[in-house]
């Protein structure tokens with residue numbers, strides 16, 4: 001910051017003292033200045049490096065805190081908040097906020113320091129001229145406040161629109177098979193285009209506001225320089241200023257002008273960051289409505305796994321006006337199999353959600369071994385419950401990892417354990433038939449990537465990924481090699497999911513039987529695997545097949561929000577006007 005001052009001195013030396021003495025003075029001043037320039041350059045390089053790295057660190061921390069906060073939220077939160085929006089918050093908003101509080105903050109602080117020292121030096125060199133010149137500052141400040149507020153609001157709206165676009169893209173790409181089956185690619189492209197067009201409109205508004213603001217600040221910078229020349233010329237004419245002082249002042253004025261430019265872009269970015277940050281803070285600070293990992297843990301030795309619903313009333317938080325259960329009561333004794341049947345939409349899957357404590361009932365109690373599950377630690381509770389759903393979800397990693405996912409500590413699971421449970425689940429044989437066996441990578445929703453020519457490369461990549469925990473990056477690589485995509489069949493996915501549940505070894509099992517018909521061979525293999533899985537456990541099965549229903553210890557019929565009948569299959573069938581009888585008749589009719 002002292003460079004212009006010394007430069008002014010040099011100019012004065014040149015103008016006033018053209019002697020040999022002046023030469024040595026000149027050399028000394030130039031040497032001092034070169035040293036200063038060098039230090040300045042080094043300091044700037046260090047600043048940029050530090051800012052870039054700390055910027056990324058801040059973004060990383062923001063992302064991990066946000067992800068951890070999101071994953072702790074209760075399921076009802078996810079019913080109301082869409083995935084694409086959350087992904088946008090995690091990727092775009094964090095980057096925007098991170099940039100605005102690091103590189104931008106550093107630039108802004110530097111610009112602020114330069115502007116204040118520059119103004120100080122202007123007063124030092126010529127207080128008279130400085131007072132005259134800085135009369136331009138107050139109107140600019142008012143403009144900045146108005147602009148800042150506008151930009152902050154605009155950024156919030158822009159980020160929300162971007163979130164909507166991401167949401168649409170995420171949903172359509174995730175369900176590409178449905179989009180393709182209905183031939184809706186062009187419609188979806190149009191929808192997405194209109195969403196991003198909205199973002200573009202907002203970006204235009206922002207660009208216009210920025211253009212006006214930057215134009216005004218640029219103009220004020222130029223006016224400063226012009227007024228310095230005008231007033232400074234007058235002062236020089238009346239011998240109140242030397243040419244060196246005027247040059248120094250001019251350089252400071254330039255500097256201040258530049259700093260004001262820097263400050264305005266800092267201000268813009270800061271306002272954008274704060275706009276994006278508003279939603280992030282909301283998410284970061286949100287306390288989940290259901291506890292995440294606190295509460296009573298039942299004694300391992302005396303744990304039986306007896307379940308009971310008593311007078312439960314429930315409606316989904318997203319639709320509180322539609323009651324799902326009214327006075328719902330059901331007892332599931334330890335180590336027994338209860339088949340839950342009922343018309344579609346009667347709430348069978350909701351029973352599973354309540355047992356997993358994804359939601360709390362509005363009134364009534366659900367108890368485990370006589371203890372209200374609201375008092376229990378939800379993480380412990382879920383560790384005692386295994387689930388196999390109709391359409392099991394497999395993650396984008398190897399089959400081995402998908403099976404190990406069931407264990408409390410997947411890293412401690414051995415290859416032998418994985419193979420053993422896969423065999424019990426009737427999955428071992430078909431997995432071994434894949435060229436890479438248990439290391440075969442399955443994709444999102446259980447898609448299998450198969451590229452005959454590049455199998456070797458792919459497999460070694462997957463193996464590397466498996467060892468180094470680098471799956472996402474490698475998975476992208478894997479996509480480059482794909483030539484042919486095969487789908488794991490429904491039965492294969494089911495059997496992998498059963499192996500996963502076997503590894504978890506839970507006391508309680510909640511099964512949602514697949515409604516879609518498997519071929520006879522697959523059905524037999526899945527059924528056999530399920531029978532082995534159910535042995536010695538408390539089982540609640542949402543049953544669709546007659547064989548399952550017949551084999552159950554108890555059949556519970558769910559209708560109109562409550563259990564209307566409960567007993568053995570034959571018992572219930574013998575009631576001519578019973579709901580169960582009607583349900584069975586209907587099923588028989590529809591299957592004819």
Ligand SMILES: Nc1ncnc2c1ncn2[C@@H]1O[C@H](COP(=O)(O)OP(=O)(O)OP(=O)(O)O)[C@@H](O)[C@H]1O
Nearest residue numbers: 079316318319324343344345346347348349350351
């Ligand atoms: N997350 C949710 N938010 C709001 N309502 C929901 C939610 N999940 C399910 N519902 C509603 O609750 C009712 C019961 O759904 P549920 O999935 O439990 O029925 P189901 O008996 O399992 O049906 P199906 O046999 O067809 O699978 C339905 O009317 C459904 O629309």
